[in-house]
Amino acid sequence: xxxxxxxxxxxxxxxxxxxxxxxxxxxxxxxxxxxxxxxxxxxxxxxxxxxxxxxxxxxxxxxxxxxxxxxxxxxxxxxxxxxxxxxxxxxxxxxxxxxxxxxxxxxxxxx
Amino acid sequence: xxxxxxxxxxxxxxxxxxxxxxxxxxxxxxxxxxxxxxxxxxxxxxxxxxxxxxxxxxxxxxxxxxxxxxxxxxxxxxxxxxxxxxxxxxxxxxxxxxxxxxxxxxxxxxxxxxx
Numbered sequence: 001x002x003x004x005x006x007x008x009x010x011x012x013x014x015x016x017x018x019x020x021x022x023x024x025x026x027x028x029x030x031x032x033x034x035x036x037x038x039x040x041x042x043x044x045x046x047x048x049x050x051x052x053x054x055x056x057x058x059x060x061x062x063x064x065x066x067x068x069x070x071x072x073x074x075x076x077x078x079x080x081x082x083x084x085x086x087x088x089x090x091x092x093x094x095x096x097x098x099x100x101x102x103x104x105x106x107x108x109x110x111x
Numbered sequence: 112x113x114x115x116x117x118x119x120x121x122x123x124x125x126x127x128x129x130x131x132x133x134x135x136x137x138x139x140x141x142x143x144x145x146x147x148x149x150x151x152x153x154x155x156x157x158x159x160x161x162x163x164x165x166x167x168x169x170x171x172x173x174x175x176x177x178x179x180x181x182x183x184x185x186x187x188x189x190x191x192x193x194x195x196x197x198x199x200x201x202x203x204x205x206x207x208x209x210x211x212x213x214x215x216x217x218x219x220x221x222x223x224x225x226x
Contacts, residue, residue: 031213032214034214036217042219042220043201044154046216089153097159097166098156099213101154104151
């Protein structure tokens with residue numbers, strides 16, 4: 001069935017380091033793709049999205065490009081901050097009301 | 112600030128208690144959702160309401176009873192819960208499916224502990 005696979009965490013980085021969190025999906029058709037972020041003690045919030053192939057979503061310095069040929073949607077940020085410490089979920093739309101989430105990747109950023 | 116408001120933020124209840132979780136949104140969204148999230152796991156879908164009608168029930172035990180009184184409100188009634196039901200319960204909303212790219216708007220959650 002359809003699924004989303006993202007890299008296992010936790011990921012620990014020093015401040016100003018480059019971040020990549022890998023995400024791949026399986027799908028029939030071309031789903032919308034999302035990255036959600038969950039800060040400690042909070043709900044999820046949309047970080048960025050892309051709705052078609054080659055679209056680049058971006059927000060708060062984070063970017064991800066919808067790659068149809070590799071079925072990937074990797075999250076990147078050039079210089080992370082301590083405040084970016086959170087859990088990041090890759091997700092895909094199903095065309096209905098269900099969203100398929102990846103397992104989540106916890107990011108720790110050290111000062 | 113989240114535009115989906117959940118109350119209470121924390122709830123402790125015994126296995127014989129009856130309690131309710133409440134959710135409110137004023138974005139004009141016509142789809143509302145309940146998710147359950149255990150620690151270090153992604154959210155799991157429980158229920159979806161579309162235009163105030165129950166659209167999806169993911170085989171949730173009957174001790175969880177959802178209610179959608181109007182297009183802005185969503186409740187989750189809890190009765191005779193088990194300790195394993197302790198989790199973060201997240202409410203979310205979205206546009207109706209035909210206009211929806213799938214983006215969900217989440218509340219901050221209600222953290223439930225069942226003793």
